[in-house]
Amino acid sequence: MMPEHKRWMKRLQKCLSDMPDGCELVIEADSVTSSTVHLLSRGKHNKLFEAHQDSMGLPISDNNITAFRAENVIANSETI
Numbered sequence: 001m002m003p004e005h006k007r008w009m010k011r012l013q014k015c016l017s018d019m020p021d022g023c024e025l026v027i028e029a030d031s032v033t034s035s036t037v038h039l040l041s042r043g044k045h046n047k048l049f050e051a052h053q054d055s056m057g058l059p060i061s062d063n064n065i066t067a068f069r070a071e072n073v074i075a076n077s078e079t080i
Contacts, residue, residue, distance in 0.1 A: 026060055029075035037073065038064040 001009075019025070026038040026045055038060050048058045061067065 023065065026064075027073065027075045028060055029077070030069060033074065034069060034071045035073040035075045036061075036067050036069050038067040040064050 022042050024040050024042050028036045030036055
């Protein structure tokens, strides 16, 4: 791993570890090379899943606090 990559990963890890207790992130694939990062209230994803009984097609966009599109962020549904 290049030093630049290592520094960036440490910053990302720190940012995620400092996430407020009342929220959670959901990464939703938009295309092969980009995703939308959604900020939800903690537990919202589980409530949506319980109501719809299916991870595909959950109304994440309608229930998020905020979101942004991120290039080169790829959601791998096999490992999520």
